Amino acid sequence: DGGITQSPKYLFRKEGQNVTLSCEQNLNHDAMYWYRQDPGQGLRLIYYSQIVNDFQKGDIAEGYSVSREKKESFPLTVTSAQKNPTAFYLCASSMTLMKKLFFGSGTQLSVL
Amino acid sequence: GESVGLHLPTLSVQEGDNSIINCAYSNSASDYFIWYKQESGKGPQFIIDIRSNMDKRQGQRVTVLLNKTVKHLSLQIAATQPGDSAVYFCAENPGSARQLTFGSGTQLTVLP
Numbered sequence: 068d069g070g071i072t073q074s075p076k077y078l079f080r081k082e083g084q085n086v087t088l089s090c091e092q093n094l095n096h097d098a099m100y101w102y103r104q105d106p107g108q109g110l111r112l113i114y115y116s117q118i119v120n121d122f123q124k125g126d127i128a129e130g131y132s133v134s135r136e137k138k139e140s141f142p143l144t145v146t147s148a149q150k151n152p153t154a155f156y157l158c159a160s161s162m163t164l165m166k167k168l169f170f171g172s173g174t175q176l177s178v179l
Numbered sequence: 180g181e182s183v184g185l186h187l188p189t190l191s192v193q194e195g196d197n198s199i200i201n202c203a204y205s206n207s208a209s210d211y212f213i214w215y216k217q218e219s220g221k222g223p224q225f226i227i228d229i230r231s232n233m234d235k236r237q238g239q240r241v242t243v244l245l246n247k248t249v250k251h252l253s254l255q256i257a258a259t260q261p262g263d264s265a266v267y268f269c270a271e272n273p274g275s276a277r278q279l280t281f282g283s284g285t286q287l288t289v290l291p
Binding site: 071073107108109110112115125126157159165166167168169170171172173175 | 211213215220221222223224225228268270272278279280281282283284
């Protein structure tokens with residue numbers, strides 16, 4: 068069953084805590100992305116990676132970090148520096164950069 | 180930067196009728212467009228895409244029309260079904276592969 072798997076589906080963060088969202092794909096896609104979605108707004112790009120061991124900041128990278136050690140995996144860490152982390156986080160991948168993105172099912176992050 | 184907007188935030192249609200969802204874009208350099216469907220609490224699902232060298236593309240029950248003269252994109256859904264109820268949003272790539280710009284979406288509600 069090919070696709071993109073995000074986990075967990077729901078995540079709660081305490082003040083001052085770092086949390087990591089998982090994203091795994093078995094589509095053999097080179098490019099992977101993290102987006103943030105707030106209610107009633109369009110998707111905003113946090114980070115993207117075109118190839119293993121390389122990634123670029125998107126529009127709202129502050130307070131977030133990523134790694135791309137394997138082609139299949141692109142985890143996102145929401146650090147304590149991100150003061151407003153409550154949002155729906157979406158991971159995506161594509162064969163070609165910024166074309167025909169396929170999305171995971173999302174992680175809802177909330178602050179306790 | 181350039182942005183993608185939608186004409187109507189909500190659209191209600193009777194089951195069996197055709198739906199038309201509109202999207203205006205402002206970047207004349209955009210050469211690639213995508214429509215996504217997003218159900219509540221889920222990740223966006225790819226519907227159909229179109230390149231700027233085309234003005235129409237058809238899929239299963241869906242048609243995308245591109246009018247580059249007025250920078251307008253539309254998604255037509257034939258014989259709308261209850262399962263079509265979702266938020267639909269478009270995305271554009273301004274041709275430089277920098278990133279996709281997403282609209283905020285239109286909520287489609289199918290009435291029985």
